[in-house]
Structure formats: structure tokens, C-alpha cells
Amino acid sequence: MRTDNGESTSVWMATADTPREGRLAEDLDADVCVVGAGIAGMTTAYLLAREGKRVAVLDDGAIAGGETCRTTAHLVTALDDRYFELEKLFGERGAHLAAESHAAAIEKVEEIVGAEKIDCDFSRLDGYLFVPPGEATKVLDDELAAAHRCGLTEIEEVERVPDLSFDTGRALRFPRQAQFHILKYIDGLARALKRDGGRVFMETHAEKIEGVDDDAARVETSGGKVVTSRAVVVATNSPVNDLFEIHTKQAPYRTYVIGARVARGSVPKILLWDTPDPYHYIRIQEGSNGKSGYDVLVVGGEDHKTGQADDAERRFGILEKWTRDRFPMVEGIEFRWSGQVMEPVDSLAFIGRNPLDKKSVYIATGDSGNGMTHGTIAGILITDLIAGRENEWAAVYDPSRKTLSALPDFAKENLNVAAQYTDLATPGDVESVDEIKPGEGAILRAPATARATTARTGTSSTVPPSAV
Numbered sequence: 001m002r003t004d005n006g007e008s009t010s011v012w013m014a015t016a017d018t019p020r021e022g023r024l025a026e027d028l029d030a031d032v033c034v035v036g037a038g039i040a041g042m043t044t045a046y047l048l049a050r051e052g053k054r055v056a057v058l059d060d061g062a063i064a065g066g067e068t069c070r071t072t073a074h075l076v077t078a079l080d081d082r083y084f085e086l087e088k089l090f091g092e093r094g095a096h097l098a099a100e101s102h103a104a105a106i107e108k109v110e111e112i113v114g115a116e117k118i119d120c121d122f123s124r125l126d127g128y129l130f131v132p133p134g135e136a137t138k139v140l141d142d143e144l145a146a147a148h149r150c151g152l153t154e155i156e157e158v159e160r161v162p163d164l165s166f167d168t169g170r171a172l173r174f175p176r177q178a179q180f181h182i183l184k185y186i187d188g189l190a191r192a193l194k195r196d197g198g199r200v201f202m203e204t205h206a207e208k209i210e211g212v213d214d215d216a217a218r219v220e221t222s223g224g225k226v227v228t229s230r231a232v233v234v235a236t237n238s239p240v241n242d243l244f245e246i247h248t249k250q251a252p253y254r255t256y257v258i259g260a261r262v263a264r265g266s267v268p269k270i271l272l273w274d275t276p277d278p279y280h281y282i283r284i285q286e287g288s289n290g291k292s293g294y295d296v297l298v299v300g301g302e303d304h305k306t307g308q309a310d311d312a313e314r315r316f317g318i319l320e321k322w323t324r325d326r327f328p329m330v331e332g333i334e335f336r337w338s339g340q341v342m343e344p345v346d347s348l349a350f351i352g353r354n355p356l357d358k359k360s361v362y363i364a365t366g367d368s369g370n371g372m373t374h375g376t377i378a379g380i381l382i383t384d385l386i387a388g389r390e391n392e393w394a395a396v397y398d399p400s401r402k403t404l405s406a407l408p409d410f411a412k413e414n415l416n417v418a419a420q421y422t423d424l425a426t427p428g429d430v431e432s433v434d435e436i437k438p439g440e441g442a443i444l445r446a447p448a449t450a451r452a453t454t455a456r457t458g459t460s461s462t463v464p465p466s467a468v
């Protein structure tokens with residue numbers, strides 16, 4: 001069983017094991033080297049191995065030990081950023097492709113679960129988006145119309161979310177969303193990957209990731225061993241190989257989750273989101289922490305830009321109050337954890353060839369709170385790109401895309417990030433990695449000549465390029 005800091009133990013960590021693997025002990029040659037064993041890296045590795053590629057996965061922690069084990073594991077087409085906004089940024093066709101790709105990702109997970117017989121509590125269910133009472137509901141009208149234009153024609157309006165202990169008022173129903181137990185799913189992927197000849201190495205830090213030419217790459221690990229390959233996929237959540245291009249197009253946000261004990265069946269098995277900023281989201285995980293007759297009501301929200309707030313206790317408190325006000329059947333809080341999502345300036349992930357690099361280097365980043373589907377899309381899309389197949393999603397996820405209409409927000413986001421960079425002129429939060437408590441992140445001041453370092457102890461914290 002995985003152990004972790006009590007404050008940062010997710011319901012998944014408490015209820016499943018993930019496979020243990022050894023570290024890389026010798027130089028290796030592979031067709032594709034995947035750096036990062038979260039959902040993006042493991043899905044990519046699995047799909048490539050299904051196609052007969054020799055795949056090596058490196059992770060400097062445990063399999064799924066990054067943000068993936070801290071997710072709430074909704075699989076949705078009800079994206080965090082609205083379709084009417086995506087239409088403005090990507091046009092009707094681009095927003096349509098986004099909707100199609102997330103729906104296809106849910107189907108791909110369902111297909112893999114079936115084909116590999118992965119017992120991971122996967123189920124299809126309805127998701128609902130509601131506006132808190134007293135607030136304008138135009139957002140629902142706009143989203144319904146845009147979602148229909150994007151091909152999600154089964155989404156409909158309901159007078160209130162059914163069977164809940166509080167009146168949500170008008171809401172949108174998104175049918176055929178899904179949820180699963182992420183660590184059981186990743187365990188299944190890892191087993192299938194190894195069956196297909198894939199190799200996974202834990203505690204193996206990729207120190208230097210290099211496109212040697214357009215069909216050769218090289219990864220040097222901190223233990224001195226080297227993986228040579230035809231292509232490398234950097235699936236480290238925040239790309240550790242790219243020190244500028246992508247980091248100026250996205251910003252890290254911290255998000256908080258509690259898991260509350262409720263009597264089995266007392267909260268309907270649905271997904272639910274409200275619309276304030278920051279918003280709240282819920283799901284039910286059947287079964288509890290060793291107690292029979294209970295479920296865990298998982299509630300998340302209270303996001304803030306990483307490094308710009310230091311009030312986790314207050315945010316957990318607000319989440320608990322929000323939950324108890326609406327779900328009086330809560331009998332106790334069993335879990336509290338937090339993690340980080342990367343918010344791209346124009347809402348969609350960056351998946352594909354690394355900008356300004358050799359064609360052998362691919363990245364997957366910018367999960368935007370929809371990393372379960374974005375990570376699966378990364379697997380599908382990067383596998384197609386490596387196999388030389390056309391994929392019409394490529395342009396909307398292209399890490400080199402220029403989404404001009406996003407520029408005002410882009411400037412704002414970067415001013416904000418720039419403000420964080422000035423903080424880095426200070427000595428940093430800590431002097432050494434040893435000072436970072438399990439489950440927390442901090443800015444580690446690197447010497448001027450050092451390579452950018454991502455200091456992670458359970459959750460990640462990005463060190464922007466100007467830190468070095």
C-alpha cells in the first residue's frame with residue numbers, strides 16, 4: 001500500500017497499490033522513450049506498445065506518483081473551460097474537434113478497460129453543470145447552444161439536478177460522462193504494457209533530454225545510464241526539457257479536495273460542477289476507508305495560482321463548509337489532499353512536437369483540470385504522430401499553435417507569471433530539497449549556472465525559466 005503524508009493522501013492512494021519497478025541499471029535502446037509515468041505517459045506507452053514499438057518509460061518517482069494519484073478522476077466532455085469560449089479561440093471547427101477528442105478519450109478508456117479486463121470501477125454516468133442560486137444563468141444558455149454546435153447534441157437543460165439534497169436550480173445534463181479509480185486503471189495499463197514488451201523504470205530521473213536529430217533522441221539519467229531511442233515523449237506534466245516556450249503559455253494552479261464519509265447511496269452517483277470562480281466539483285467513490293455501508297463523497301475546488309496563496313487550511317475549511325451546507329448526510333471527513341493543474345492560456349492541452357526542437361521530441365502538457373482525457377488524447381495523438389498517421393486533432397493541440405484571439409488573456413497571464421518571476425530574485429522558499437515537507441512544493445533557488453530543477457515531493461512545483 002502506498003503511504004504518504006496524511007494531509008495529502010488521496011482516496012486512490014488509500015485504496016490501491018501501484019506496481020513497483022526497479023530503477024534503470026544499464027544503458028538501453030528503445031523505439032520510444034517516455035519520460036513520466038502519469039496518465040499521459042502510461043497511456044502513450046501502452047498505445048505505442050500495442051503497435052509493436054519497443055517502449056521504455058522512466059519516472060523519477062513512483063508510477064502515477066505525480067498529479068495522477070491526486071486527481072478526482074472524472075472523465076468528461078463537460079470541459080473546465082466553456083465551449084462558447086473555445087469557439088472564440090479555435091473557431092467552431094476547432095471547438096468541435098476538442099469536443100470530439102474528449103468524447104473519444106472517454107471511449108478509449110472504456111475500450112482499454114474492456115480489452116484488458118481492468119477492474120477499476122469504471123462507470124458511465126451523468127454530469128451536471130449548475131449556477132448557484134441568485135446568479136445569472138446566461139452561461140448555461142450560451143454553453144448549451146455552443147455544445148450543440150460542437151456536436152454534443154445530447155446535452156440538455158433540466159429544471160434542477162435530480163435526487164440531490166439541495167435545489168441547484170436550472171442545470172445542464174451531460175450524459176455519458178465517466179469516472180474510474182485512477183490507480184487501479186494505471187495498474188492495468190502497466191501490466192498490459194509489460195506484457196507487450198514495454199519496460200518501466202522508477203526512481204530514474206531524466207537529467208538531460210535531447211533530440212539528436214529528427215529520428216533520434218537521447219535521455220541521460222541522473223544515475224548516469226542513457227536511453228537512446230527514435231523518439232522521446234516528455235510527459236512530465238510540466239515539460240522539464242523546455243525552459244521557455246511552453247512555460248510562457250501556461251500557469252500552474254493548486255486545487256484542493258476533501259473526501260467525506262456518507263452512508264451508501266445517500267448521495268446520487270453523478271458528477272456535478274458549479275460555475276463560480278473558483279468552482280466546486282463532486283463525485284462519489286463507492287466504498288469507504290475500510291468501513292462497510294459507506295461511500296466517499298469527493299469534493300474539489302478552491303483553486304488558486306500556485307505560489308500566490310499560502311492558506312491551504314482556510315481553503316480546506318471552505319470546501320468542508322460548502323460540502324456540509326449542501327450534503328447534511330456527511331458523517332466525517334476522511335481525506336484531504338491537493339495537487340496542481342497546468343492552465344494553458346487558451347484552454348487546451350499542448351500535445352505534439354516540442355516547439356523549436358528536433359522532430360523526435362514530443363510533449364504532453366497543459367492538462368487544464370481535464371488531464372484524464374487530455375492525457376488519453378495525448379496517448380492517441382502522439383501514437384499517431386510517431387506512426388506517421390494523420391490525426392485531425394493535431395492542429396488544435398499543436399504546442400506551436402498561435403491562438404491570436406487569446407492574446408489579451410495571454411498578456412495578463414504572463415504579467416502575472418512575470419510577477420512570480422520577480423519573486424525568484426529573492427532567495428527562494430527553501431535552500432534545499434530536504435526542507436520541503438512531503439506533499440508540499442516550494443521554490444528552490446538554483447545557482448545561476450545550474451539547470452532548471454523541478455523540486456517535487458509528492459506534488460509538483462514548477463521552476464520557471466528565469467529562475468536559472
Ligand SMILES: Cc1cc2nc3c(=O)[nH]c(=O)nc-3n(C[C@H](O)[C@H](O)[C@H](O)COP(=O)(O)OP(=O)(O)OC[C@H]3O[C@@H](n4cnc5c(N)ncnc54)[C@H](O)[C@@H]3O)c2cc1C
Pocket residue numbers: 035036037038039040041058059060061062063064065066067068069070071072073074075076204205206207235236237240255256257300337338339340341364365367368369370371372373374375454
Ligand atoms: C486535485 C486534482 C483533481 C483533478 N481532477 C481531475 C478530474 O476530475 N478529471 C480530469 O480529467 N483531470 C483532473 N485533474 C488533472 C489530472 O489529474 C492531471 O492533469 C493528470 O493526472 C496529469 O497527468 P500527467 O501524466 O500529465 O502528469 P503526472 O501524473 O504528474 O505525471 C508526470 C510524471 O513525470 C514524472 N517526472 C517529472 N519530472 C521527471 C524527470 N525529470 N524524470 C523522470 N520523471 C519525471 C513525475 O514523477 C510524474 O510521475 C485533477 C488534478 C488535481 C491535482
